Amino acid sequence: MSAPVVVHGLSPSGGRNVAINGQIAGVAHDDRDLVEFLRRAGLVDAWDLLDDPHWVEWRGGRAHRYEAA
Template structure:
C-alpha cells in the first residue's frame, strides 16, 4: 500500500512538493506548510505521525530537510 502523502525531494531553490494520492497540494517550505496540507487532505493533524510510512512518504530527506543548504 502506498502512502497517502508524499513529500518529494527538496527543490533546488528550496521547498518540497507535496502530493496526496498523486494530486498536488503545493510546495512546503517547512512543517507549518506541511501541516496545512495534511489538514487540507483530511488528516487529523493533532494525531498524525510524521514517521508513519503508511501515511507520509519522505523522499530525499526527512522532516528536517526543506531545501538547499547554505553554501
C-alpha cells in the same frame, strides 16, 4: 502499497513538493506548510502523522528538511 502522502525531494530553490493521493497539494517550506496541506485534505491529526511511514513517505532527502539542496 505506498503512503497516501508523498513529500518529494528538495528543490534547488528550497521547499519540497507534496502530493496527497497522487495530486500535488503544493510546496512545503517547513512542517507547518505540510501540516496545513494535510489539514486541508481532512487529516485533523496531521502533526501525529508526519513520522508515520504508513501515512507519509519522505523521498529524496531527510524527513523534516526543506533547505535548498
